[in-house]
Amino acid sequence: xxxxxxxxxxxxxxxxxxxxxxxxxxxxxxxxxxxxxxxxxxxxxxxxxxxxxxxxxxxxxxxxxxxxx
Numbered sequence: 001x002x003x004x005x006x007x008x009x010x011x012x013x014x015x016x017x018x019x020x021x022x023x024x025x026x027x028x029x030x031x032x033x034x035x036x037x038x039x040x041x042x043x044x045x046x047x048x049x050x051x052x053x054x055x056x057x058x059x060x061x062x063x064x065x066x067x068x069x
Contacts (some may be wrong), residue, residue, distance in 0.1 A: 001051055002068045006043035009057065012067055013039065037061075 004012075010028060014020075018030040021038065030039045037060050042049070049057075058064065 001054065001065060003048040004054055004068055005046045005048055006041050007046065009041050009049060009054070010043065012063075013041070013061060016061065016063060016067065018061065032061075 006028070010020075010030075013030050018032045018039070021029045021031045023029070024040075026043050027040045028043055030041060031037075039057055039060055041057065042053075058067065
């Protein structure tokens with residue numbers, strides 16, 4: 001799986017229609033109309049997200065690994 005930072009994941013989510021709802025510290029919370037799920041994306045500079053967290057966020061957003069390319 002490709003290494004992705006929080007900043008990059010934010011761009012990917014926004015590309016697929018997710019909207020920034022609020023910011024709480026270094027965590028950006030995203031939501032999407034018609035979806036009850038909200039995603040908390042940790043943005044710590046360019047530090048890559050751990051694989052488990054990245055897979056969880058992609059699954060909750062309804063995306064697969066091809067969205068990272």
